[in-house]
Amino acid sequence: ARGGIIDEDALYEALKEKAIAGAALDVFEDEPPKGSKLLTLDNLVATPHLGASTKEAQEKVSIEMAEHVKMFLVDNKITNAVNVPISRIDPKVSPFIGLAERLGAFCVQLSDVPVKKIEVECHGEIANLDTRMVTISAIVGVLSIVVGQNTNIINASSIAREKGIQIVETKVDESSHYTNMLVLRISSDGHKAEVRGTVFPSDHFRIIGVDEFDLDMPLEGDFLLTKHHDMPGMIGKIGTLLGKRDINIARMGVGRADKGGDALMLISVDQEVGKAVVAEFRALPNFHDARSIVLSHMRTREYMNI
Structure with a gap:
């Protein structure tokens, strides 16, 4: 909230007449609130607009930032990232994140022309879950071959947009031969490539199809x-x-x-x-x-x- 939302004259009267027992403000209509009659009241608590900018607060923020950087560099974990397009990952979806990246890197190597569209199709139980990270990971896999290893979950979508690559995510409740299956298609000028994969028994990536051909092999x-x-x-x-x-x-x-x-x-x-x-x-x-x-x-x- 910002100053001006509250009628300060009305608030003053309400506090003075004890219609309101008390109030606390950190913003005012005019800042600094020099000469404000609200400051004469004993039942008003006022703090500076930047009340969090204390020595103690800044020290704790600095420590927390350092801990999160260490967590990423040492433990390969991201927490509380505001620009990561995901929320908590469902355990059923988690194994398909790595699979999607590998399928993307595999599929793009089947073509020699610039990528125009990436399609990610989730089949089975995972189709009813949040699979946005699967799609992002597939984009990372494709772009890691196209533009290099600097592609990551933060910049993948923006790089794809800059290159004019269309991203399509589709979900199908049924999966004919597997509990869950991931299909990735890449479309280029006059060329389309498709790869299919799954994960079993728990976190082993397998490729189960290329274009119209079925097979089953570890994807590594x-x-x-x-x-x-x-x-x-x-x-x-x-x-x-x-x-x-x-x-x-x-x-x-x-x-x-x-x-x-x-x-x-x-x-x-x-x-x-x-x-x-x-x-x-x-x-x-x-x-x-x-x-x-x-x-x-x-x-x-x-x-x-x-």
Whole structure:
């Protein structure tokens, strides 16, 4: 409240006649209230407008600020941040925050053109909860590849707006095969990419689909992704070429749309697949695309779990 809201003449009369037992003010219509007849009353308590600016208050504020900075730098926790677009995170939603960031970083590496739209679709139980932080985290994942690691939960939305990226969040109550599922789509000029993921048993990130292909693999480390014709010998060709380039295969997932049609292979590798090796795969007969997906630099952002 500010001075002028109260009729000071009426307040003076009410206090003087004891119609009001007492009053306390820290603001006045005219400040400083020099000569105000309210100050002559014994049943009025008046403090300066900046009553909190005492030595003790400033010392406590300084200590609290230092403690919160230490909490962020040492413990990776954010508390009472006024510019974080979230509230308390539901435990059911919390694991999907890290998943969203990884799916965003994965999906954006499937395209070579500027991102125009990011769609985040929550399926299952989490669709009925506050998933704003999931969407923010997905944006962070996309922009961490586009503009670098300085992207965070504070500036992600504003950077996306500056770049003209449209953000769409959708919720679907049902999830066909999983209790909860996250779908992330990125649209560019004439190109759309989609990845799907979930978390189980508790906090293990898994990728369960890329575009029209279904698969199931842990979402960690670096990958080689290939799209090729579904025919005998393709797995052998990929393994042989990776072996020649001293790239070890950790895991492998395969999906196909139709028998004898297009297929996708996602290979988790122990060494990053360089541009030269990707070019070799793209040059092979019956290979439609090959991409190196790098996620090994990503770490769990504990401060997101507020």
